[in-house]
Amino acid sequence: MSEPGRSGFVMHRPGSPAATAQDEPPPAEDAELPGDAVVDLAEVRSRAGVGEVLAELDRDLVGLAPVKRRVEEIAALLLVDRTRERFGIRAARPNLHMSFTGNPGTGKTTVALRMAELLKRLGYLRRGHLVAVTRDDLVGQYVGHTAPKTAEVVKRAMGGVLFVDEAYYLYRAENERDYGQEAIEILLQVMENNRDDLVVVFAGYADRMDDFFASNPGLSSRVAHHLAFPDYTVAELERIGQLMVSALGYELSGAARAVFREYLELRVRRPRFANARSVRNAVERARLRQANRLVREGAADRARLVRIEPEDFLASTVFADRMSTVEGTG
Numbered sequence: 001m002s003e004p005g006r007s008g009f010v011m012h013r014p015g016s017p018a019a020t021a022q023d024e025p026p027p028a029e030d031a032e033l034p035g036d037a038v039v040d041l042a043e044v045r046s047r048a049g050v051g052e053v054l055a056e057l058d059r060d061l062v063g064l065a066p067v068k069r070r071v072e073e074i075a076a077l078l079l080v081d082r083t084r085e086r087f088g089i090r091a092a093r094p095n096l097h098m099s100f101t102g103n104p105g106t107g108k109t110t111v112a113l114r115m116a117e118l119l120k121r122l123g124y125l126r127r128g129h130l131v132a133v134t135r136d137d138l139v140g141q142y143v144g145h146t147a148p149k150t151a152e153v154v155k156r157a158m159g160g161v162l163f164v165d166e167a168y169y170l171y172r173a174e175n176e177r178d179y180g181q182e183a184i185e186i187l188l189q190v191m192e193n194n195r196d197d198l199v200v201v202f203a204g205y206a207d208r209m210d211d212f213f214a215s216n217p218g219l220s221s222r223v224a225h226h227l228a229f230p231d232y233t234v235a236e237l238e239r240i241g242q243l244m245v246s247a248l249g250y251e252l253s254g255a256a257r258a259v260f261r262e263y264l265e266l267r268v269r270r271p272r273f274a275n276a277r278s279v280r281n282a283v284e285r286a287r288l289r290q291a292n293r294l295v296r297e298g299a300a301d302r303a304r305l306v307r308i309e310p311e312d313f314l315a316s317t318v319f320a321d322r323m324s325t326v327e328g329t330g
């Protein structure tokens, strides 16, 4: 027998008759649980909606198994931390600043958004929004401009996640008077002093992030969770493409599927390949071509409006030739 408390905690008291809502009011949010209480963690997890966010993450994002596992581990850490608090066990709040490393289009921003939502549901962030910035949003061009610029961004991000993309551009080793250093100093302070209200995620290519952290030990020591985003396999890119296509209300004909796969196999080897972002761009281009084809043809029924055909992936010239024109288009 269990009884949900207002805070989502379910108390079991071994050896005592099960309480009901009538004979025992649920404990207040800040009421400390007695030492012999037993908390049903699965119930707490489900009440906070954690399972829901994790299930959505799993459903909406193809692959990324190691990332999903780390997100789940962090969620478990926070659930247990909250539960310990309810027993009056006081400890510093877990450090939640993170680094997300991986190539472009591997899902870093998307996972950061889900993480923000998760942290909100677990009560670690007030708002759970995401503010994504790059160096230009933080660093000014003239003396005295950086501090107010960074402060403004930090203010906007309070209660949520500050996502610093391509974080290594903040630090320019070759220029010791670079204003980026000033932004880093401010972020360091905020990461230490506002841990309860802001989570900072530094994102970028893995090798450059390693150098960035090596040059900034202060930052590195404040980042507790490092999540590595691997490149997608062709099969995963194909599934990502299918998801995107159906989310837009289209479908690939059988022949289009084969052409799409062939396209991806070539595309991953071309310069400026950007994983799922390149897939999104390919889908958008196919959508554009399909529309133009239909208008040229002059009439369309429902089936034709939703179907992407091979020629929507193929340009007028042969595939291999076209791949050279794909360069630089993402």
Ligand SMILES: Nc1ncnc2c1ncn2[C@@H]1O[C@H](COP(=O)(O)OP(=O)(O)OP(=O)(O)O)[C@@H](O)[C@H]1O
Pocket: 060, 061, 062, 063, 064, 102, 103, 104, 105, 106, 107, 108, 109, 110, 111, 165, 240, 243, 274, 276, 277, 280
């Ligand atoms: N695993 C995935 N499954 C489905 N869609 C994905 C997946 N990963 C990324 N996407 C989609 O691909 C696009 C790019 O992803 P996202 O912006 O999160 O990547 P990123 O790593 O932050 O890239 P960048 O570093 O270039 O900003 C988004 O539209 C996102 O929804």
